[in-house]
Amino acid sequence: MARPLGEINASSMADIAFLLLIFFLVTTTMNVDTGLARMLPPMPDKDQPIDDKVEVKQRNVFTVLVNKSDRLLVEGQPMDVSMLRDKAKEFVVNPKNDINLSENTPTEVDFFGIVNVSKGIISLQNDRGTSYNMYMKVQNELVAAYNELREDLARNKFGKAYKDLPEDQQKGIQKAIPMRISEAEPKSIGGKN
Numbered sequence: 001m002a003r004p005l006g007e008i009n010a011s012s013m014a015d016i017a018f019l020l021l022i023f024f025l026v027t028t029t030m031n032v033d034t035g036l037a038r039m040l041p042p043m044p045d046k047d048q049p050i051d052d053k054v055e056v057k058q059r060n061v062f063t064v065l066v067n068k069s070d071r072l073l074v075e076g077q078p079m080d081v082s083m084l085r086d087k088a089k090e091f092v093v094n095p096k097n098d099i100n101l102s103e104n105t106p107t108e109v110d111f112f113g114i115v116n117v118s119k120g121i122i123s124l125q126n127d128r129g130t131s132y133n134m135y136m137k138v139q140n141e142l143v144a145a146y147n148e149l150r151e152d153l154a155r156n157k158f159g160k161a162y163k164d165l166p167e168d169q170q171k172g173i174q175k176a177i178p179m180r181i182s183e184a185e186p187k188s189i190g191g192k193n
Helices: 013-027 081-093 132-158 167-176
Strands: 061-066 072-074 077-079 104-109 113-118 121-126 181-183
Touching: 061 081, 061 132, 072 081, 077 081, 081 121, 081 132, 104 167, 113 167, 121 132, 132 167
Parallel strands: 061 121, 121 181
Antiparallel strands: 061 072, 072 077, 104 113
């Protein structure tokens, strides 16, 4: 006659499962969502009057529109996203003092003296149906335009890459080439999506 099988002691299985769970939680890395690096302006003082009527000349606004079909309209003209960076740089710098590009204001900047600082603002607006991929491409091109301008200025003035400069020199370059990207709230254009 066969001997009856004994029971398996499972009392330590819960402990082992718990230890494995802790091990995997500790050793697993989590992807952290990274957003767009944007510095919001500081909150105004409570005593400061609110000025709702800030007037900006149309000449100083570089309008970039992205529709739900991921097509780009820059200053009223269709454009490929690959050309956006160069157009944005041209608008900000305004090398020939073209009346169709942004105005410059002579400003005292540390390390540079009197510099013509652009009054230009890049206004970005997209449709609610714009794909995230296109939105990020446009954002990257606009930020890259400013980064390239700052890098060129750093190399011309200091002979170093912008990221290698001390903080005070970086702030001087930021004051000479301020990043002004205004993003309007997305709209639903053309009916329901």
